[in-house]
Amino acid sequence: MVESRWFRRAGPGIVAIGALALVASATLAARDRPWVPPPCPGEVTTGSRQPGSGAWFRIDPQLEAGERRAQRLLVGVTGRVRPRAMTLDPESFAAGPFGGRILVGTDDGVASSLFVLDPAAGCRAGIGTTSDVIRRATLSPTGDAVLEFRVHRRTRADLGVWRRSLRDPQDVLRVLPPIGPDGRFGPTWSTEFAWSGDGRALAVQSCGETACRTRVLDLVDGSVREVADPDLGELVGLDRERVVVRAACRGLPCSLYAVAIADGRRTLLGEAGAAVVTADSAGRAWAVFERDPLGGLRSIRLDGSAATDLPGDPSGLRLIAPASRSGSATDVVTGWVVLGPDGRLPPEGPYGPRFRRVPDGPALPFEEVSR
Amino acid sequence: MIPFHRRARLAAAFLAVLTGAVVVPVTAAHGPDPVLGGGLFAQNQSLEFRWRAGSEPPTAIRTAIRAAADDIGDTRASKAATFLYDSAGANPIGYGPGATCGVNGLACFTRSAPSGFTMWLREQGHVFDWGTLRWCQMYTTAPNGCYDAETITLDEFGHVEILGHHVNYSDDRDYEDAVVQTFSRTKPNDGWNMHVLGRCDVATLQREYDVVSWSTPYSTCLDLDTALTLSANPTAIAYGGTMTLTASLKVVDRDAYDRLGGNPVSNRVVRLQRRTLATTTWVDAGTMAAGASGSYALTVSLTRSSEFRAIFSTPSAEGLNGDTSPTVAVSVSACPAPCPMSAAR
Numbered sequence: 001m002v003e004s005r006w007f008r009r010a011g012p013g014i015v016a017i018g019a020l021a022l023v024a025s026a027t028l029a030a031r032d033r034p035w036v037p038p039p040c041p042g043e044v045t046t047g048s049r050q051p052g053s054g055a056w057f058r059i060d061p062q063l064e065a066g067e068r069r070a071q072r073l074l075v076g077v078t079g080r081v082r083p084r085a086m087t088l089d090p091e092s093f094a095a096g097p098f099g100g101r102i103l104v105g106t107d108d109g110v111a112s113s114l115f116v117l118d119p120a121a122g123c124r125a126g127i128g129t130t131s132d133v134i135r136r137a138t139l140s141p142t143g144d145a146v147l148e149f150r151v152h153r154r155t156r157a158d159l160g161v162w163r164r165s166l167r168d169p170q171d172v173l174r175v176l177p178p179i180g181p182d183g184r185f186g187p188t189w190s191t192e193f194a195w196s197g198d199g200r201a202l203a204v205q206s207c208g209e210t211a212c213r214t215r216v217l218d219l220v221d222g223s224v225r226e227v228a229d230p231d232l233g234e235l236v237g238l239d240r241e242r243v244v245v246r247a248a249c250r251g252l253p254c255s256l257y258a259v260a261i262a263d264g265r266r267t268l269l270g271e272a273g274a275a276v277v278t279a280d281s282a283g284r285a286w287a288v289f290e291r292d293p294l295g296g297l298r299s300i301r302l303d304g305s306a307a308t309d310l311p312g313d314p315s316g317l318r319l320i321a322p323a324s325r326s327g328s329a330t331d332v333v334t335g336w337v338v339l340g341p342d343g344r345l346p347p348e349g350p351y352g353p354r355f356r357r358v359p360d361g362p363a364l365p366f367e368e369v370s371r
Numbered sequence: 372m373i374p375f376h377r378r379a380r381l382a383a384a385f386l387a388v389l390t391g392a393v394v395v396p397v398t399a400a401h402g403p404d405p406v407l408g409g410g411l412f413a414q415n416q417s418l419e420f421r422w423r424a425g426s427e428p429p430t431a432i433r434t435a436i437r438a439a440a441d442d443i444g445d446t447r448a449s450k451a452a453t454f455l456y457d458s459a460g461a462n463p464i465g466y467g468p469g470a471t472c473g474v475n476g477l478a479c480f481t482r483s484a485p486s487g488f489t490m491w492l493r494e495q496g497h498v499f500d501w502g503t504l505r506w507c508q509m510y511t512t513a514p515n516g517c518y519d520a521e522t523i524t525l526d527e528f529g530h531v532e533i534l535g536h537h538v539n540y541s542d543d544r545d546y547e548d549a550v551v552q553t554f555s556r557t558k559p560n561d562g563w564n565m566h567v568l569g570r571c572d573v574a575t576l577q578r579e580y581d582v583v584s585w586s587t588p589y590s591t592c593l594d595l596d597t598a599l600t601l602s603a604n605p606t607a608i609a610y611g612g613t614m615t616l617t618a619s620l621k622v623v624d625r626d627a628y629d630r631l632g633g634n635p636v637s638n639r640v641v642r643l644q645r646r647t648l649a650t651t652t653w654v655d656a657g658t659m660a661a662g663a664s665g666s667y668a669l670t671v672s673l674t675r676s677s678e679f680r681a682i683f684s685t686p687s688a689e690g691l692n693g694d695t696s697p698t699v700a701v702s703v704s705a706c707p708a709p710c711p712m713s714a715a716r
Contacts, residue, residue, distance in 0.1 A: 060468045061494055066429025066509065068467070068496030091498040135500055156502050186554050189499045190474035206500075207475040210536070210553050234473045246473075248553075251480040251530055253409070271408070273481075274471075293483050324474045343471060 035084035040123035053100030054078040056330035075119040097331040098139040141199030184230040197279040205235040211248035237277020239285035258302040267304040274319040318343035403574035405535035410484045414450035419460030426465035431508040439524035446567040449576040467494030488531040519564040581630040585637035593690030596623040601696035618667040618681035635665025
């Protein structure tokens with residue numbers, strides 16, 4: 001932060017011009033030349049998950065005649081590494097960044113492969129392959145294991161959540177069973193992971209066509225608690241005591257609730273467009289959401305207190321939702337949220353997006369808070 | 372990004388949704404669809420849509436979306452908003468990349484009534500946990516397991532209007548009473564290709580936006596009480612004279628009926644019945660002629676003082692409950708000599 005203060009005063013114009021030039025060339029380069037990263041040297045480990053690396057990704061379906069044929073993954077490090085593009089199978093995903101690294105899964109119709117990209121080092125580290133379909137994965141807070149959600153390749157039946165050690169490839173253990181059938185939710189359309197800010201609790205959300213169930217796994221004591229209310233929908237985030245979810249809406253705005261994991265008690269946080277859960281500098285969880293169509297924000301504690309309204313971004317940038325909704329993510333320093341055009345990171349990466357501090361709302365360009 | 376010239380309107384609109392948003396209230400099974408929060412569009416408001424730049428649907432899906440827009444216009448039976456493709460339309464509909472639909476569902480929308488809306492459809496080949504999305508329109512011969520894009524878009528247009536998901540009976544036997552459903556169906560399951568609004572969709576649109584005219588049939592998913600009144604003019608006539616009985620049929624004015632409360636009900640069948648004073652048996656006096664604004668009239672000639680009542684029987688083809696008017700007495704003066712009936716007595 002210190003070394004960038006001069007930049008804050010004198011450099012916005014220079015940044016804008018420079019970024020535009022960099023963006024133009026980088027974007028062209030990224031689109032033209034698929035990136036085939038070399039193997040990362042040394043042990044397959046992802047290290048710690050210290051945030052603020054500036055790593056980012058964006059994933060988009062690639063269509064031919066209206067049909068998904070592949071996905072394009074763009075990765076980079078703001079201010080340091082130009083965007084690089086990889087082509088993934090149609091069934092693929094990216095997660096993170098985790099301490100500057102991005103977890104990627106791709107399924108070629110025969111096997112699912114997991115690997116980690118290190119955009120700063122420009123390399124790739126393979127994690128493993130299964131004949132089941134790995135639909136989603138996330139990295140453990142300690143960085144030594146991957147948690148995978150799998151389905152059966154032929155039947156697409158839920159196979160549960162599996163923990164795979166990064167130190168011992170043979171150490172693979174199922175940590176959550178398949179979620180049971182429940183007609184109120186119907187077949188499962190999507191499964192997503194989210195971590196509490198302290199990394200102790202992992203939420204595994206299984207969504208039907210509209211409504212969702214959330215199982216919260218406590219990694220310390222191994223307990224699993226479930227929030228299963230057909231009035232509730234997509235997961236936004238969580239802390240140790242509450243999950244923040246939308247109502248079971250198919251559109252926006254939509255009611256946003258903090259739901260007590262222990263007893264299901266709901267606290268209405270507001271009617272929200274895009275929404276995220278983040279933590280302030282003291283580690284307290286906040287929900288931040290768009291409260292109007294201009295992108296005006298509200299930050300609020302998960303108990304419904306301390307609501308603070310912030311004006312919309314004057315240049316029209318919108319709050320970037322979690323990757324499950326926005327298809328993009330960057331490594332955010334604790335206490336900040338990211339704004340971007342159309343609520344996503346642009347293909348050229350976070351040049352232009354801005355950060356807002358939670359809960360009081362000062363805004364800064366990405367370079368000011370990303371390292 | 373939202374153009375500047377639309378922001379003020381959107382801001383006003385969004386303020387309206389802060390109290391409700393897209394929340395499904397508790398509703399009894401098989402009633403009219405519940406409503407979303409966020410206010411209404413103007414009656415008969417035309418909402419022009421365009422394809423979202425960079426996310427244009429393929430031709431087959433465009434055709435389905437346009438057809439769905441026609442479907443809602445053709446079957447709304449109300450003054451709900453209409454949808455029309457216009458390359459310069461203010462409301463973008465996108466397909467595939469960039470869809471900010473969240474993690475589940477085939478399509479999604481935002482609504483900022485009365486300013487506008489957005490809509491997204493997932494792309495063919497989008498992969499969910501259960502498998503791969505296939506739109507029926509993307510095939511020459513639609514395979515089993517595909518979703519009908521016209522049906523799904525009609526569902527989304529319904530949401531944009533104000534409709535929440537229909538609450539079905541537990542066995543879903545009323546599934547086809549609404550196209551706006553929580554669970555979409557694939558070919559060849561019943562309801563997979565509904566190209567008209569269901570009667571419980573229409574019921575809510577009528578309640579929220581009003582009927583097209585006083586003659587428009589009310590959806591059979593509604594259960595509206597009516598009020599029938601009757602007046603005579605004059606109320607006293609000479610022997611053998613004529614007088615006109617006029618009935619007025621309206622929907623009872625209740626808050627729960629929203630815009631329908633107090634509506635005149637025109638061009639229905641209202642019958643007039645008569646009984647001689649001091650008798651108990653009603654006899655049919657004829658069908659009253661329908662007039663404007665829920666009025667019905669019949670002119671009769673009387674030789675005895677009588678009571679009249681009008682009857683609107685519960686129709687089988689619409690959601691109105693019948694009613695019987697209070698009685699109206701008409702006095703007839705004594706027969707002047709020579710009285711033609713006196714000999715018979």
